[in-house]
Amino acid sequence: MTPNPLPLTPHVVGWDEIDDVLLDMDGTLLDRHFDNFFFEEELPRRYAALHGLQIEESRDKLMAMYRSVEGELAWTDLHYWTQRVGIDVVALHRELDHMIGFLPGAEEFLRYLRQIGKRVTIVTNAHESGVSVKVAKTGLDRHVDRIVNAFEVGYLKMRPEYWPNCQRLLGFDPARSLFMDDDEGCLVAAKQFGVAQLIHSAKSSSQLPPTPLAQFVSVTGFSSLLNGRPAT
């Protein structure tokens, strides 16, 4: 019997059938540990200090505020949060930018997409002020054709209205497009619009265990998307 020491990586994407690659930013390309830490740890800490609250009380108040605008543009609008919380959250992003970074393999994946000639667009729910801090820290913009934030489209990605508006803005053919995101709601909305290939990023944070989904191709890294041809 011939030994087979190298397990074959399953090929999950037929790249010949794809022209446009639409990629989420936080939790797909960039480590969502930054965002989780920012909104669940650091902002509650600052808010507690500002108002003389216990950390748990402060966190509960902020979580309730986040939920009150979930799914609306305000949810990710850093200017909105600066006003509502009374803390300059854009400045706080810059202060903590040492925690911003790529997920393992993300840069190699982006180089691979360049090599095989795909048009690559980052489609993010993030606010442009947050995108600017992350681009300045990582150079993410150099790897892609365009970064579109939800404010340019007018809706967040989990809303059905997002997709036809985004399609008009970018001019992609959904039947020849791939979309990758760590958020189930965003993938469901893209599926309903007819985006042909959907990939779930199951390992959104370096600090949390993977959270695979059954209804989508769910990956914990990028190796299965490189089709055996790692970028050089």
Ligand SMILES: [Mg+2]
């Ligand atoms: Mg995400």
